[in-house]
Amino acid sequence: MTSKGILSISEVNALPEENFEWLFGNVIEHCPEAAAAVAAKRPFSSSEDLKKAFENYLEKLDTSDKEMVLQKHPDLAGKLADEGKLTIESQNEQKLAGLDGMTKDEAQSLTNNNYLYKEKFRFPFVICARENKVHSILQGLEIRLKNNRETELKTGINEVKKICRIRIDDLVWHD
Amino acid sequence: MTSKGILSISEVNALPEENFEWLFGNVIEHCPEAAAAVAAKRPFSSSEDLKKAFENYLEKLDTSDKEMVLQKHPDLAGKLADEGKLTIESQNEQKLAGLDGMTKDEAQSLTNNNYLYKEKFRFPFVICARENKVHSILQGLEIRLKNNRETELKTGINEVKKICRIRIDDLVWHD
Numbered sequence: 001m002t003s004k005g006i007l008s009i010s011e012v013n014a015l016p017e018e019n020f021e022w023l024f025g026n027v028i029e030h031c032p033e034a035a036a037a038v039a040a041k042r043p044f045s046s047s048e049d050l051k052k053a054f055e056n057y058l059e060k061l062d063t064s065d066k067e068m069v070l071q072k073h074p075d076l077a078g079k080l081a082d083e084g085k086l087t088i089e090s091q092n093e094q095k096l097a098g099l100d101g102m103t104k105d106e107a108q109s110l111t112n113n114n115y116l117y118k119e120k121f122r123f124p125f126v127i128c129a130r131e132n133k134v135h136s137i138l139q140g141l142e143i144r145l146k147n148n149r150e151t152e153l154k155t156g157i158n159e160v161k162k163i164c165r166i167r168i169d170d171l172v173w174h175d
Numbered sequence: 176m177t178s179k180g181i182l183s184i185s186e187v188n189a190l191p192e193e194n195f196e197w198l199f200g201n202v203i204e205h206c207p208e209a210a211a212a213v214a215a216k217r218p219f220s221s222s223e224d225l226k227k228a229f230e231n232y233l234e235k236l237d238t239s240d241k242e243m244v245l246q247k248h249p250d251l252a253g254k255l256a257d258e259g260k261l262t263i264e265s266q267n268e269q270k271l272a273g274l275d276g277m278t279k280d281e282a283q284s285l286t287n288n289n290y291l292y293k294e295k296f297r298f299p300f301v302i303c304a305r306e307n308k309v310h311s312i313l314q315g316l317e318i319r320l321k322n323n324r325e326t327e328l329k330t331g332i333n334e335v336k337k338i339c340r341i342r343i344d345d346l347v348w349h350d
Binding site: 005006007015016022023025030071072074080083084085086087088091092170 | 179180181182190191194197198200201205207246247249255258259260261262263264266267345
């Protein structure tokens with residue numbers, strides 16, 4: 001992905017609602033309802049303004065809806081990745097982080113700790129892969145496993161925000 | 176989705192390669208490699224010309240790659256749909272076909288026959304949901320279960336072509 005974007009913010013403002021919802025329907029993974037809510041807040045004055053609208057959407061969700069947002073994320077280097085069934089965004093991000101080139105030990109550690117993480121928190125480990133590489137992902141997972149559920153819910157949602165910002169950068173020209 | 180599209184064909188021709196690959200990365204479900212191949216064939220004179228390039232890509236695949244294309248499709252009203260993890264395109268298409276409003280009997284019939292279909296052909300049942308409703312999908316599945324594998328591979332790929340055309344209509348303005 002480039003940071004050049006596909007549309008200017010004024011073109012984004014002018015998009016038919018359905019096109020807006022399609023275009024931004026996965027800036028939060030598998031969450032077109034966020035795009036629908038944000039579409040109704042247009043016009044935006046800048047891409048930053050648009051990003052803040054998505055962050056605001058996330059912040060206003062109650063605990064169970066936040067958990068649902070995390071639930072929609074795939075396991076890093078998990079079954080969907082193996083089957084080539086990730087969303088394009090996740091596929092690119094996991095690849096750029098180097099997750100398709102892990103050693104056998106790294107892959108085993110990720111699988112084991114992903115499992116422990118889901119056992120403990122009942123939602124998957126979410127991290128902004130584009131800001132990390134294999135080593136920091138594995139390390140982050142080990143550290144975050146020690147958190148309590150409340151902290152992890154907050155941390156996970158913060159990672160979703162970072163992912164969302166980067167995905168928007170791929171779609172909207174910088175002002 | 177609307178048929179209005181997001182970009183004109185000349186804007187599509189001018190897109191940075193990565194943006195093109197993202198935008199068209201799922202016109203064939205989970206097949207960004209098709210978009211990468213088609214990106215290299217630009218410029219296109221019309222959206223029809225672009226559609227033909229994707230069809231041509233599909234036609235030139237060998238048997239095992241065609242099977243792989245079908246493999247990447249989700250089961251209709253299957254596990255990924257239940258979990259809210261379909262691609263946006265599939266989610267919209269299945270909803271428009273009415274698959275989220277089936278009776279219990281219809282859902283059971285679809286699940287059973289999807290299973291039999293995959294047992295027989297070793298790839299999932301693919302049908303252009305946007306050209307069908309629940310009844311014609313269930314009927315199509317029963318009829319197609321009787322085909323041989325060669326016919327079904329061809330039929331499935333033809334359905335992929337129809338899906339691809341409709342998804343492109345959602346992205347590119349009519350000329």
